[in-house]
Amino acid sequence: MSLILRPSFLSLQHILNKPSTKHHFHQQLPRFIITPSYRKQQHHFFTSSPTTFKMSATDATAKTFFSSPKFAVVGASTNTEKFGYKVFKWYADRDLPATPINPQGAALTVNGQSYPAIKSLSALESPKETSVSIITGPAITLKTLQEAKELGVPAVWLQPGTYNDEVLAYANENFGTVVVGKGGWGGEGWCVLVDGERSLGAARL
Numbered sequence: 001m002s003l004i005l006r007p008s009f010l011s012l013q014h015i016l017n018k019p020s021t022k023h024h025f026h027q028q029l030p031r032f033i034i035t036p037s038y039r040k041q042q043h044h045f046f047t048s049s050p051t052t053f054k055m056s057a058t059d060a061t062a063k064t065f066f067s068s069p070k071f072a073v074v075g076a077s078t079n080t081e082k083f084g085y086k087v088f089k090w091y092a093d094r095d096l097p098a099t100p101i102n103p104q105g106a107a108l109t110v111n112g113q114s115y116p117a118i119k120s121l122s123a124l125e126s127p128k129e130t131s132v133s134i135i136t137g138p139a140i141t142l143k144t145l146q147e148a149k150e151l152g153v154p155a156v157w158l159q160p161g162t163y164n165d166e167v168l169a170y171a172n173e174n175f176g177t178v179v180v181g182k183g184g185w186g187g188e189g190w191c192v193l194v195d196g197e198r199s200l201g202a203a204r205l
Helices: 009-017 019-031 036-042 057-065 083-093 138-151 165-174 192-204
Strands: 070-074 098-101 108-110 113-115 130-134 155-158 177-179
Touching: 057 155, 057 177, 057 192, 070 083, 083 098, 083 108, 083 113, 083 192, 098 113, 130 138, 138 155, 138 165, 155 165
Parallel strands: 070 098, 070 130, 130 155, 155 177
Antiparallel strands: 108 113
């Protein structure tokens, strides 16, 4: 059995009112208090022990996404300023087997290496073994999801700005693994560029 020592109000007041300790106490106090807002910010669900935590459902979903042997990026762009390029580059920088997909079939060059692109998911060699990142507007995203369902794609990651209510409803109804929406460590929801490293690491454990 563990004991929690609670100093009396008078003792605490005495400590706070002492000039020699008042500043030091306030300076140290934030390091030892874990507030509900802090716990929420860290995206963990704590158990009875403050040193352990339980992975949330979305963390588990992101881990499953990166458990696939292959990947594809729909909306991959040759424009280095666009997220379609940055997301594909994230995969390439980690030597993940990823295929860029765009309507023109334009190859992407990352770090001096050219990556041939395909025009649609239907051109994938093994769609049932491929997790798909999507960086397109909601209307195109919906069509992409419909095609992905027909091909048996196991998991999808919808970047912020790629979906609306109709897209979310379709994705959640037709895919077992969907990474989307609020959460993650960024301010706009789950994003490969922000949350990918952590999720990929969990999948490799």
